[in-house]
Amino acid sequence: MKASTRLMQTPDLGLAPTRTVTPELYRGSTVYFDSYADLLSAGRGEYPGVTYGTDRLPQQRILEQAIGELEGAALTRVFPSGISAISETLLAFAKAGDHLLVCDNVYGPTLRFCREVLGKFGVQTDTVPANVGADIAEFLRPNTRLIFLESPGSNTFEIQDIPAITNIAREHGIVTVLDNTWATPLYLKPFALGVGISIHSVTKYLSGHSDVLMGSVSTTAEHAETLAKTYACREIYASPDDCLLTLRGLKTLHVRMKEHFASAMQVAQRLQDHPLIRDVLYPALPSHPEHHIWKRDFSGASGLFGMTLRHEYATEALGMFLDSLRLFGMGYSWGGYKSLITAGVPGRNLTGRHHGQTIIRLHIGLEDPEDLLEDLRHGLSLLEKQAPIRGA
Ligand SMILES: *Cc1c(COP(=O)(O)O)cnc(C)c1O
Numbered sequence: 001m002k003a004s005t006r007l008m009q010t011p012d013l014g015l016a017p018t019r020t021v022t023p024e025l026y027r028g029s030t031v032y033f034d035s036y037a038d039l040l041s042a043g044r045g046e047y048p049g050v051t052y053g054t055d056r057l058p059q060q061r062i063l064e065q066a067i068g069e070l071e072g073a074a075l076t077r078v079f080p081s082g083i084s085a086i087s088e089t090l091l092a093f094a095k096a097g098d099h100l101l102v103c104d105n106v107y108g109p110t111l112r113f114c115r116e117v118l119g120k121f122g123v124q125t126d127t128v129p130a131n132v133g134a135d136i137a138e139f140l141r142p143n144t145r146l147i148f149l150e151s152p153g154s155n156t157f158e159i160q161d162i163p164a165i166t167n168i169a170r171e172h173g174i175v176t177v178l179d180n181t182w183a184t185p186l187y188l189k190p191f192a193l194g195v196g197i198s199i200h201s202v203t204k205y206l207s208g209h210s211d212v213l214m215g216s217v218s219t220t221a222e223h224a225e226t227l228a229k230t231y232a233c234r235e236i237y238a239s240p241d242d243c244l245l246t247l248r249g250l251k252t253l254h255v256r257m258k259e260h261f262a263s264a265m266q267v268a269q270r271l272q273d274h275p276l277i278r279d280v281l282y283p284a285l286p287s288h289p290e291h292h293i294w295k296r297d298f299s300g301a302s303g304l305f306g307m308t309l310r311h312e313y314a315t316e317a318l319g320m321f322l323d324s325l326r327l328f329g330m331g332y333s334w335g336g337y338k339s340l341i342t343a344g345v346p347g348r349n350l351t352g353r354h355h356g357q358t359i360i361r362l363h364i365g366l367e368d369p370e371d372l373l374e375d376l377r378h379g380l381s382l383l384e385k386q387a388p389i390r391g392a
Contacts, residue, residue: 022248023062027240029053054235059243064216066250067206070185071198073218077231078238078246082181082201085215087113089197090146092230093175093223096122098145103160104352105130105153107179107201114148130352131290133161137168144172149195150179151188152290154334155346155361156354157281157306159290162297166194175223181205181335186257187300196223204335205302208249208256212242256337256366260303263372264364268305270373276380281306281359289353303364304334308357311388318343318358321383327367327375334363339372 001009018024031050033039042051050057056064060078068076079085090113094100100118102111104127114125128139130153147169151160162178169176177197178190184205190198200206202214219227261284268282280287282305283294294301322330328341340363345356364372 022244023058025059025240025244026057028057031055031057054237056237057240057243059240059247060238063238063243063247063250066247067185067200067202067216068218070250071218072189072191073198074221075224075228076216076218077227078202078243079215079217079236080238080242081213082199082203082215083107083109083113084236085199085201085217086110086179087117088230088234088236089177089199089217089227090114090118090148091234092227093146093177093197094118094123095145097143098123099141099143100125100146100148101128101136101139101144102126102148103128103130103132103150103153105156105158106148106150107154108347110148110150110179130156130158131160132165134164134168136165140168140172140174144174146175146177148177148179150181152182152283152294154182154304155306155359156352157283157288158352159283159288159293161293162190162193162195166196170194182302182304183298183300184253184257184302186254187261187302188298191220193297196220197227201335202246203333205257205260206250206253206335207242207246208253208336209245210333210336210338212245212249214238214242214246257300257302259366260364261300263366263369264301264303264305264362266369267362267364267372267376271307271376274377274380276309276311276384278308278310281308281354302335304361305364306359306361308354308359309383312358312390313383313386313388317383317386317388320386321379324379324382325375327372328362336363337366339363339365339367 031052038047041047064076064078079088100114102114102125128136149160152158166176176195178195179199180188180190181201181204198218200216202216217227265284268280268285271277272280284301322341322343328339330341334340343358343360345358
């Protein structure tokens with residue numbers, strides 16, 4: 001054997017199979033078949049194993065099974081980001097001539113995809129109020145095909161009456177989709193509330209360490225075939241390394257969520273009493289307008305909430321507050337161990353109760369809540385010395 005041929009061989013150690021606690025990581029495009037008969041059966045779609053890298057390598061299948069079991073789903077598929085999970089779901093279920101309803105507080109790129117991409121293919125999208133319930137009936141048209149919910153919305157935190165909406169949707173044969181990222185599968189069970197499709201930005205709590213971008217879609221039996229077929233056509237698979245990191249993150253999801261919930265509750269309660277703060281937008285607080293719905297439908301709350309100030313401040317003054325924080329990183333996304341902050345006036349929410357107000361959004365990480373409060377109080381004391389531009 002010449003050196004070049006030698007280099008193309010992978011040594012076979014002849015070991016008994018190695019079984020580590022965490023399953024072996026497979027990375028690959030080509031997957032070997034043992035025989036021509038197996039290759040032919042793959043061609044007929046009858047091969048029982050993985051046929052190619054895009055056919056979802058074992059790490060991805062294990063992760064899909066794990067998320068699916070947590071959700072009680074008939075089928076789960078993972079995607080390389082939350083927004084790709086959302087856009088692929090919409091592509092799978094919407095067709096030319098359909099009308100979609102999307103709640104006004106959804107993740108911005110979700111609505112943008114509906115308008116700018118689906119719009120080109122003859123799908124029309126209208127928004128419904130962020131706290132919609134049975135009144136969604138007023139927005140239905142004969143061709144309404146799908147309702148997309150996000151409860152609570154991850155910027156303004158209004159909650160929808162999911163069972164009231166899914167009851168009406170079922171009567172009209174409309175598919176309901178919920179972006180359940182905020183609550184995680186631990187704190188809200190979408191299928192028990194009549195939802196047909198549950199989506200997560202796995203990037204957030206499920207992976208939990210801000211080092212993975214991934215999304216998941218889980219369906220009831222009714223919608224499984226539609227999703228599976230579109231997935232197989234589009235071949236948008238997830239990286240095995242990211243699946244491995246997410247499987248690792250999932251092991252501690254319940255432990256992390258308990259801490260996020262307890263700490264966020266403590267910080268939110270204390271911020272409510274601060275003289276500079278007008279509203280704390282956290283569904284677990286009794287002061288939240290849809291707290292009764294949260295109490296009825298959710299079994300916990302995550303670490304993400306918003307707050308509005310009694311007065312509006314100039315950008316520089318607000319910047320002084322944000323830049324002073326030592327324990328809060330400034331940046332998009334959330335759901336990891338690190339506390340994060342962003343601030344801005346949401347572009348949409350035109351009918352919502354926070355229209356035109358600056359919303360400061362906090363993700364409470366796994367640091368000690370007393371330390372976080374001290375950091376925030378110090379920052380707010382700097383803001384207190386600034387003159388507001390107007391009362392909010
Ligand atoms: C972040 C987020 C998404 C998008 O997830 P990516 O993985 O960042 O693409 C979708 N929905 C909600 C509610 C989110 O917070």
